[in-house]
Amino acid sequence: MVKLVEKTPAEGLLPLEINGISLTELVPAAITSLMPFDGQEAAASALLSSLLGMECPHPNRSTGRDGARAVWVGRGQIFVVGKAVDASVARHAALTDQSDAWAVFSLQGHGVEDVLARLTPLDLNRAVFKRGHAARSLLGHMSAVILRTGENTFEIMVFRSMARTAVHELETAMRAVAARDALR
Amino acid sequence: MRIRCPLCGDRDSREFTCMGHETYMHRPAGEGWGPAWDSYLHLRDNPAGVTRDLWYHGAGCTAWLLVERDTTTHDILRVELASDAKRGNA
Numbered sequence: 452m453v454k455l456v457e458k459t460p461a462e463g464l465l466p467l468e469i470n471g472i473s474l475t476e477l478v479p480a481a482i483t484s485l486m487p488f489d490g491q492e493a494a495a496s497a498l499l500s501s502l503l504g505m506e507c508p509h510p511n512r513s514t515g516r517d518g519a520r521a522v523w524v525g526r527g528q529i530f531v532v533g534k535a536v537d538a539s540v541a542r543h544a545a546l547t548d549q550s551d552a553w554a555v556f557s558l559q560g561h562g563v564e565d566v567l568a569r570l571t572p573l574d575l576n577r578a579v580f581k582r583g584h585a586a587r588s589l590l591g592h593m594s595a596v597i598l599r600t601g602e603n604t605f606e607i608m609v610f611r612s613m614a615r616t617a618v619h620e621l622e623t624a625m626r627a628v629a630a631r632d633a634l635r
Numbered sequence: 636m637r638i639r640c641p642l643c644g645d646r647d648s649r650e651f652t653c654m655g656h657e658t659y660m661h662r663p664a665g666e667g668w669g670p671a672w673d674s675y676l677h678l679r680d681n682p683a684g685v686t687r688d689l690w691y692h693g694a695g696c697t698a699w700l701l702v703e704r705d706t707t708t709h710d711i712l713r714v715e716l717a718s719d720a721k722r723g724n725a
Contacts, residue, residue, distance in 0.1 A: 510642045510696070526642055526698040526716075572647035586643065589650060589694045 460554035460614035470629035472560030495543035554614035650694035
């Protein structure tokens, strides 16, 4: 029998720490796409709330906390990250397992917005993009989910096939910001 | 150019793709060829001024948007979800 080796999306590439900003890989226990059926949004949200203690987030928002989060990721679509979703929710929403389809990173440190500003057109000013805010946008040329989970902490999700490119882009941006800081 | 997506908010134009005039939302009934299909597929005005077209927010929420804009000033006058516009018309 062939012995298969399980690898994380960014296996061997992380962690990185440059100029006080760290990039680490997160490996959620599960990622499930939840798309409420037409007119079933409230019922899906109520059921999710009773099962996992968090409602379906509104656009550009997330609910829950580290380890069990619901993140708005597009029109009529929510990702439940960290905890499995009970099959009973399928009464109200289309569920698809996305667990191995995404690479998830944590970018953390003072001035973390300066790093992301080199890669995404989003306004990440902390007065505008607050903790719990989430956005579907671009990271370089990659479609990404960007989520602020703390004062100086972001979670970034990209398609798993883009993991190496995402790490490269983020590392390049981190080095560029560090180089500018060195000139001050 | 920036477009205020009804779901995502004010976003950079690089996140969007333009499909073409609003006509694409009004597909003729039936499959028989006729002037209605000819018009739907081929005939477009080229206005200097206000026009309405469909944009896809592919790098964002993936919604189709109906955007009213001025081709001479590049002003974006109004943006709504195409699904809402379609329901409104039904």
